[in-house]
Amino acid sequence: MYGDAATIRTILDELGDTWAVVGLSSNQARAAYGVAGVLQRHGKRVVPVHPKAETVLGEPGYATLADIPFPVDVVDVFVNSDLAGPIADQAVEIGAKAVWFQLGVVDPAAYERTRAAGLEMVMDRCPAIEIPRLGR
Known part of the structure; x- marks a missing residue:
């Protein structure tokens, strides 16, 4: 319902x-780290956004979306559902083109x-599931 194949x-x-x-940090055990690696391998530039603002997978991190000094196309959200809505609102504010809430992140x-x-x-x-499913 919230993720049709065309979208x-x-x-x-x-x-x-x-x-x-x-939600991307240098913690390699977290799902965000693995998914970010998949995105990179498929040609995406991954920008870490985490309060620690760490460099992850060779990309400098930022504490918030508003701190990123260049345009962002897609905001991929790895936070609890109760925190996700404000992140989506920030994505709108920074002029992103799309928002992607990860598995288990739901806010209608x-x-x-x-x-x-x-x-x-x-x-x-x-x-990371949809890319191979769509034959990418």
Whole structure:
């Protein structure tokens, strides 16, 4: 419902290659780290967004989306559902083209707000699963 194949293809193939990954830290045991590696291997520039603002996978990190000094195409969200809505709102504010809520991250109100603002959005999906599923 919140991640039809056409929208997923559009985000992965057409909306740009700069992905801010919110919740990405240098902790290699976390899902965000593995997914960010998959995104990089598929040609995406991964921008870590985490309060620690660490360099991860060779890319400098930023504490918030607003701190990123260049355009971001997609905001990939690895935070608890109760924190995800404000991140989606920030994605709208910075001019992102799409928001991607990871598996288990669900906020229907944020989905509606984000879509109403003109951004593409998927929710409760993982690009590391969708990329091979779509034959990318």
